[in-house]
Amino acid sequence: MQLSITPDNPLEWLALKINMVPWPLLHAQIMPVISKAVLEAADKGVFEAVDHGHQTVEAIASVCGLQPKPTRELMGLLTALGYFTFRQETFTITDSARRWVLRESPESVVGMMLYNNRVVWPWLEQLGNYLQTGEGIDYHSKLNTEEWGYYQHAMSSATGTEAKEFGRRAPVPKNATRMLDIGGAHGQHAVALCKRLPALTATILDLPEAIAQAAPYLAKSDMGDRVQHQAGNALTDDFGLEQYDIVLMSSLAHHFTPEQNQAVAQRVSAALKPGGVYIINEFIRPGTGAKPELVGSSTDLFYGLTSAAGNYSLAEIKTWHRAAGLKHHREVWYRTLPGRAMIVGRKP
Numbered sequence: 001m002q003l004s005i006t007p008d009n010p011l012e013w014l015a016l017k018i019n020m021v022p023w024p025l026l027h028a029q030i031m032p033v034i035s036k037a038v039l040e041a042a043d044k045g046v047f048e049a050v051d052h053g054h055q056t057v058e059a060i061a062s063v064c065g066l067q068p069k070p071t072r073e074l075m076g077l078l079t080a081l082g083y084f085t086f087r088q089e090t091f092t093i094t095d096s097a098r099r100w101v102l103r104e105s106p107e108s109v110v111g112m113m114l115y116n117n118r119v120v121w122p123w124l125e126q127l128g129n130y131l132q133t134g135e136g137i138d139y140h141s142k143l144n145t146e147e148w149g150y151y152q153h154a155m156s157s158a159t160g161t162e163a164k165e166f167g168r169r170a171p172v173p174k175n176a177t178r179m180l181d182i183g184g185a186h187g188q189h190a191v192a193l194c195k196r197l198p199a200l201t202a203t204i205l206d207l208p209e210a211i212a213q214a215a216p217y218l219a220k221s222d223m224g225d226r227v228q229h230q231a232g233n234a235l236t237d238d239f240g241l242e243q244y245d246i247v248l249m250s251s252l253a254h255h256f257t258p259e260q261n262q263a264v265a266q267r268v269s270a271a272l273k274p275g276g277v278y279i280i281n282e283f284i285r286p287g288t289g290a291k292p293e294l295v296g297s298s299t300d301l302f303y304g305l306t307s308a309a310g311n312y313s314l315a316e317i318k319t320w321h322r323a324a325g326l327k328h329h330r331e332v333w334y335r336t337l338p339g340r341a342m343i344v345g346r347k348p
């Protein structure tokens with residue numbers, strides 16, 4: 001996926017074509033304002049206010065506890081971005097925005113917006129320092145209880161779309177009965193697979209601080225005993241011998257160093273039954289010299305800053321599988337999430 005500038009008329013098209021438009025200003029001046037405006041709008045409840053019928057600047061400002069002048073400015077930007085339409089002094093939330101930004105929507109990403117606004121934004125201030133020192137934040141060792149709450153809400157709210165596609169397309173044994181989801185948090189991937197495979201039960205392994213906050217999200221799935229949390233640490237726990245048909249590790253490899261990922265793969269391989277699969281579900285760092293790709297590259301830098309590691313290329317992930325005695329089985333690229341893939345190794 002790429003972001004691109006779309007000209008509104010032929011003159012703008014020409015100006016862009018002959019490089020008369022100082023396009024880096026889009027990144028330098030416009031995008032930082034856009035990002036913070038969207039996050040603050042979500043945080044202040046602006047989307048819900050409009051959806052609940054507070055549709056003028058004055059009404060939105062009043063119900064959200066804001067001032068009318070900045071609210072007018074904010075609404076102008078959000079309308080330009082496609083979140084609202086504006087007619088006769090009245091704002092209406094667009095159908096395409098409603099699906100993602102209303103807290104009540106089943107596909108809401110508001111949890112991610114709150115986390116990014118309240119917890120992540122100050123981390124971005126440290127990017128310059130990271131570039132100079134190479135030292136990432138390693139946030140799992142620094143979050144307080146409230147921040148763990150925002151983090152787990154964010155993970156749950158960002159995963160709805162992906163989990164559905166994972167449930168449909170993950171290449172797993174049809175007769176699978178046991179699954180381990182390492183760093184599984186809310187458990188949505190396992191829940192989606194359990195809905196597809198009636199005999200499957202799953203263990204969601206995560207840090208105790210995560211489970212304390214993620215338990216209500218798992219409970220909402222109504223899977224009862226079929227999907228259960230287990231407190232532990234993927235870096236040190238023994239996963240057992242030949243117990244699982246499916247082991248998933250989703251969005252955790254990017255927090256671990258290559259050596260740690262190799263050691264995890266080794267223990268996963270021992271824990272898989274013959275014919276079982278190990279799925280590493282990740283944003284993929286485009287290989288050196290490969291076609292540039294926005295999502296894989298921006299998450300690579302973000303995870304470098306915020307954890308101690310970063311994204312990995314397909315080649316690197318396959319190396320861990322191979323060294324752990326797993327045969328490369330499949331790679332499945334998400335249709336709903338550019339730059340993201342399931343890399344599947346199978347135990348012979």
Ligand SMILES: C[S@@+](CC[C@H](N)C(=O)[O-])C[C@H]1O[C@@H](n2cnc3c(N)ncnc32)[C@H](O)[C@@H]1O
Nearest residue numbers: 155159183184185206207210233234235250251
């Ligand atoms: C980015 S979230 C991914 C959550 C979920 N797997 C998903 O894809 O939406 C990473 C998860 O890994 C957990 N985690 C981090 N370090 C871990 C460790 N050493 N052992 C087990 N879980 C860990 C975090 O608590 C968090 O829930």
